[in-house]
Amino acid sequence: MTALSGLRVEPPDGFVDRVLDRVGLVDEWVLLDGPIGPLCVAFSTRGVSLVRLGADAEEFEAAFRRRLGRPVRRAVSVPGGIERALRTGRAPRELSFDLSGLTDFAREVLTVTASIPPGEIRSYGWVAREIGRPGAVRAVGTALGHNPVPVLIPCHRVVRGDGRIGDYAFGPAAKRSLLQAEGLDPDEMERLADRGVRFVGSDTSRIFCCPTCRDARRIGLAHRREFASEAAARAAGYRPCARCRPAA
Amino acid sequence: MADCGVLQVMEDVDADFPAFVTQHAGLVWTVLVRGCGLPWHDADDCAQETFIRAYEALRRYPVQRRRELQARPWLTTIALNIVRNTERSRKRRAEVPLPDDIITLASDDVGATLDSADLTDRLAGLAERYRVPIVLRHVHGMSYAEIAAALELPSGTVKAQVSRGLALLRENLRTEVSA
Numbered sequence: 001m002t003a004l005s006g007l008r009v010e011p012p013d014g015f016v017d018r019v020l021d022r023v024g025l026v027d028e029w030v031l032l033d034g035p036i037g038p039l040c041v042a043f044s045t046r047g048v049s050l051v052r053l054g055a056d057a058e059e060f061e062a063a064f065r066r067r068l069g070r071p072v073r074r075a076v077s078v079p080g081g082i083e084r085a086l087r088t089g090r091a092p093r094e095l096s097f098d099l100s101g102l103t104d105f106a107r108e109v110l111t112v113t114a115s116i117p118p119g120e121i122r123s124y125g126w127v128a129r130e131i132g133r134p135g136a137v138r139a140v141g142t143a144l145g146h147n148p149v150p151v152l153i154p155c156h157r158v159v160r161g162d163g164r165i166g167d168y169a170f171g172p173a174a175k176r177s178l179l180q181a182e183g184l185d186p187d188e189m190e191r192l193a194d195r196g197v198r199f200v201g202s203d204t205s206r207i208f209c210c211p212t213c214r215d216a217r218r219i220g221l222a223h224r225r226e227f228a229s230e231a232a233a234r235a236a237g238y239r240p241c242a243r244c245r246p247a248a
Numbered sequence: 249m250a251d252c253g254v255l256q257v258m259e260d261v262d263a264d265f266p267a268f269v270t271q272h273a274g275l276v277w278t279v280l281v282r283g284c285g286l287p288w289h290d291a292d293d294c295a296q297e298t299f300i301r302a303y304e305a306l307r308r309y310p311v312q313r314r315r316e317l318q319a320r321p322w323l324t325t326i327a328l329n330i331v332r333n334t335e336r337s338r339k340r341r342a343e344v345p346l347p348d349d350i351i352t353l354a355s356d357d358v359g360a361t362l363d364s365a366d367l368t369d370r371l372a373g374l375a376e377r378y379r380v381p382i383v384l385r386h387v388h389g390m391s392y393a394e395i396a397a398a399l400e401l402p403s404g405t406v407k408a409q410v411s412r413g414l415a416l417l418r419e420n421l422r423t424e425v426s427a
Contacts, residue, residue, distance in 0.1 A: 046262055070266040
């Protein structure tokens with residue numbers, strides 16, 4: 001009776017959406033002003049689920065469905081935390097993220113990335129070491145490339161180990177603009193890296209930092225020392241900064 | 249088999265529920281339309297209700313219970329209970345008993361136009377006690393153990409119903425051919 005298998009009934013279009021709507025699992029989205037232009041932000045009671053640069057509603061709703069496999073509709077109100085996060089460049093504690101579709105690894109990468117302060121950059125290797133997987137530098141890059149909530153989780157603050165600003169899901173130019181909007185000069189950072197400088201330290205405190213660390217930027221020129229590697233800094237008798245935890 | 253009966257581990261019900269509905273909506277719809285013979289709009293109501301109840305139950309269940317759940321029999325049981333309950337309340341309202349076994353598919357059903365109309369009609373002509381097990385076994389490929397769990401019947405009874413139902417289907421076929 002193999003013909004019987006042809007009697008399978010497919011649910012009508014929109015059935016899954018109607019169910020999800022009735023149990024309250026439909027996400028909402030809103031168009032907001034981001035640091036470098038409009039942003040579409042989707043969220044549910046579980047947290048922010050998708051962020052895309054640009055203002056194309058149709059494209060955003062299609063991207064949402066493609067990525068999360070569930071419906072999304074226009075929001076009536078916006079959770080306060082989202083606008084504050086966009087204004088300050090830092091996600092307030094009450095702002096949560098819905099990272100449920102991701103692997104544990106990707107979630108760890110994004111959690112660490114969320115801790116990088118505005119106006120500072122770290123390398124992919126730094127993130128890899130922070131999550132205790134120093135060998136997984138490329139995997140960190142991949143995970144950040146698929147960051148569902150860019151800008152709010154600032155993957156644009158993670159750059160290449162050689163100091164180049166590197167690529168971005170929305171194009172390298174957008175990455176540089178986002179960093180500029182936070183007061184960082186990407187060209188200057190690349191010039192510094194091209195001179196072989198990876199870390200800077202103070203000869204009074206004998207502490208070395210990532211060049212964009214808040215503490216590093218306070219070092220007076222007369223006391224500023226530059227290092228090409230962590231090993232070089234340590235060999236010179238410097239210890240790593242507890243705030244930026246410098247690593248390759 | 250992609251459509252395996254065991255619930256993928258739902259650590260986070262809200263996160264996994266959309267995929268759960270997508271994966272099992274076809275089963276629930278087939279049970280309701282082919283098994284219970286519901287017309288399209290009633291099937292839609294009952295199918296929605298099935299997943300809403302499932303969601304509420306999953307939210308209530310401890311994770312261990314969710315891990316041990318067999319999604320397909322479990323959803324089938326919920327769907328059949330909903331049909332039974334709506335029929336009961338409909339009967340009470342109408343105060344006229346509905347025929348127990350045979351509910352014919354309206355010919356303008358969208359489902360009926362989508363596939364082999366003959367077989368659909370023949371299946372719809374069977375009593376529900378044969379129809380539901382046949383649908384679960386031969387349309388959805390569920391094991392006898394799963395069907396027994398879904399219908400809360402002994403596995404032997406289910407096997408007998410399936411083979412008796414198939415025999416009736418074949419008999420119908422022969423009658424038609426000879427006629």
